[in-house]
């Protein structure tokens with residue numbers, strides 16, 4: 083049986099579902115629309131989700147590789163009481179959101195970074211997130227947001 | 239950190255905001271376009287029977303199914319929904335396959351066979367203007383799309399008498415908007431016969447015009463709804479609209495909801511680009527560095543269809559010689575049809591191209607005359623009451639060009655750093671450069687310019703705002719809400735904005751030209767000037783002696799002697815009095831004028847003044863260029879939402895930097911090779927430094943809120959500033975974009 087976990091819920095895959103990409107599975111089968119399709123070739127980062135805690139491009143991840151693993155999407159990161167994750171709040175407070183198409187992927191990528199480095203410098207943030215494209219913001223406020231989110235998480 | 243208001247930020251950080259592709263409806267089916275292998279061809283024939291019999295296929299639509307016009311457009315109605323017998327570019331679409339699933343539609347699209355007789359393609363505007371060139375536009379006798387001119391004085395004599403003459407050709411390329419969200423449309427046929435359209439539209443009213451032209455329907459029978467749009471930058475008009483029209487055609491014929499989602503590769507193939515320019519400039523200066531005369535001729539590649547090339551090139555005419563005083567000029571800008579992908583609006587709209595030429599010419603002259611870039615600009619800068627090259631006296635707003643230039647130079651320490659630039663000496667080369675501009679506000683004499691808003695106070699005191707300004711990601715709606723809240727003295731949370739649609743408010747002109755805040759804010763102000771007297775008249779007896787004693791602040795409605803009402807009490811009172819607390823406001827742009835014959839007139843009612851400076855490091859071994867620092871100063875009249883203004887400036891700079899350094903749009907023999915981000919490199923986080931933005935606020939008397947606009951000023955001068963910095967670093971000039979250090983620098 084092909085079982086996976088998405089945002090802490092368990093799902094069993096049908097054989098057709100095993101043929102999908104993770105992005106199509108999330109968007110079309112589970113109606114989790116937060117991960118976006120910006121390029122379909124793994125170069126924009128808009129479809130980024132965490133697979134067993136690591137950032138992956140869901141458009142280039144086949145469901146076969148997800149079997150037995152756990153997926154976390156933007157829809158799954160709020161606190162249990164429904165309040166925003168500090169990183170989500172930081173993106174709002176820093177003014178890092180314009181069109182918002184890159185935002186879910188950016189936030190997921192930053193969570194991957196913070197899991198490895200809880201107090202990254204601006205340089206380190208830029209390096210770790212260079213695979214995520216944004217055409218609106220010029221990136222500066224996204225770097226601000228990740229810095230702010232990291233410091234809030236540390237002071238928790 | 240100043241907090242930033244965005245009404246849509248919460249849903250966007252939660253992944254709940256709905257973009258075009260996020261809408262789904264019961265019974266929805268999927269459409270896929272069919273492109274052809276041709277560049278220029280005639281006698282098109284289509285074999286669609288095999289595709290029709292593929293599993294799940296509901297229909298294959300072609301030009302024969304189009305109930306209205308086969309072509310539509312904003313200026314010339316030449317942009318086809320499907321090609322009929324003639325293919326004019328490799329971006330043309332021949333058919334639309336609709337199937338129960340996207341996979342089925344994709345498979346069937348492969349089975350459509352298109353054949354045609356190849357015609358010679360014309361891919362260069364210079365070639366296209368030759369007498370014997372094949373004519374591309376339907377029913378025309380040449381490939382000339384438009385010819386704008388600006389002329390005054392006697393430039394020939396002035397140039398002959400100049401101490402220094404700079405003569406140079408500059409070229410700018412096709413540039414892809416690269417909005418992160420590719421085009422998507424969903425059309426839902428309604429049981430009452432209407433059509434509902436969701437989609438990545440820059441401007442729902444523009445899309446509605448296209449859809450209704452192709453479908454031959456009254457405007458009022460189609461509703462285009464606004465929702466989150468993943469960026470547009472001028473790029474989600476014609477192409478996004480034709481995508482919506484194709485979905486609408488299929489929905490109408492099949493009576494099913496239809497989704498048409500473009501893959502990134504299709505989006506980059508089909509969507510219009512920034513208009514590429516070839517600019518020949520000859521510019522004279524006297525011995526003190528004052529401009530004497532200029533003659534310029536620009537060829538603009540419109541591609542296969544017109545789109546907004548005539549408007550884009552018009553701006554290039556008005557702003558043909560930058561923000562400088564000059565009495566003798568003959569500037570021509572010609573739009574020319576070719577078989578390339580069509581071109582049109584893109585943030586900056588014709589000025590990033592001309593600025594790339596003019597702002598380098600200023601530095602080239604400064605080098606010859608032994609002046610600094612700052613000094614030569616100061617000697618020529620437009621000041622209060624100056625006359626522009628179109629004969630407009632700048633006397634109705636603050637002309638702050640000197641202020642923004644000096645502020646930029648001071649902050650970045652320009653003069654000292656310029657002296658220390660490497661000019662090709664040393665290990666790693668360091669350089670600094672600047673550029674300045676003035677930019678006409680809104681659309682100017684190129685189009686109609688008015689906008690509207692409604693304010694509707696509800697029974698419980700909650701406030702419903704609607705404006706004809708649409709959200710593309712830039713924060714337009716948030717700015718509208720802030721203006722409304724300030725006017726009524728209520729917290730912004732009290733203002734409600736229900737996604738506007740073409741059925742909720744009259745058309746307010748397109749989402750272009752950095753005009754949203756100015757014209758929408760003006761309309762809100764006008765609505766307030768009508769709404770407040772209505773409220774004052776009804777409410778005063780309870781709290782004051784006369785209507786004019788009633789005021790609106792601190793989230794209440796105040797009279798005399800500390801008497802006041804809550805908004806909820808006021809809403810009830812209005813209801814009991816049977817008077818609608820509702821107002822419709824409009825903003826008419828002040829009059830502008832234009833004489834096409836000589837290119838003279840008051841082209842825009844006001845201008846935004848900008849200056850940006852940038853420091854670069856060029857590594858001669860690696861032949862790479864890194865930005866070290868950017869300082870940007872813009873007089874935008876008034877900043878309604880300062881953190882968003884900063885975000886606009888930073889985003890604009892990075893887009894301009896992409897055009898300058900990283901974005902190399904490959905189109906070979908009319909075939910686009912840059913079809914995804916792996917082949918078209920927009921700037922990444924590591925390509926850009928932290929930037930310093932400085933907002934100057936000289937409230938504009940012609941803007942009811944004092945605000946002008948920032949979207950485009952932000953991106954229109956960084957490319958020449960970078961080119962100037964690279965020249966200061968390496969001692970070499972680059973006259974075409976993107977700057978290719980790789981080939982040209984000698985290590």
Ligand code: FES
Nearest residue numbers: 120124126127141
């Ligand atoms: S959609 Fe997956 S990386 Fe772009």
Ligand code: FES
Nearest residue numbers: 181184216217218
């Ligand atoms: S906010 Fe639009 S792409 Fe990042």
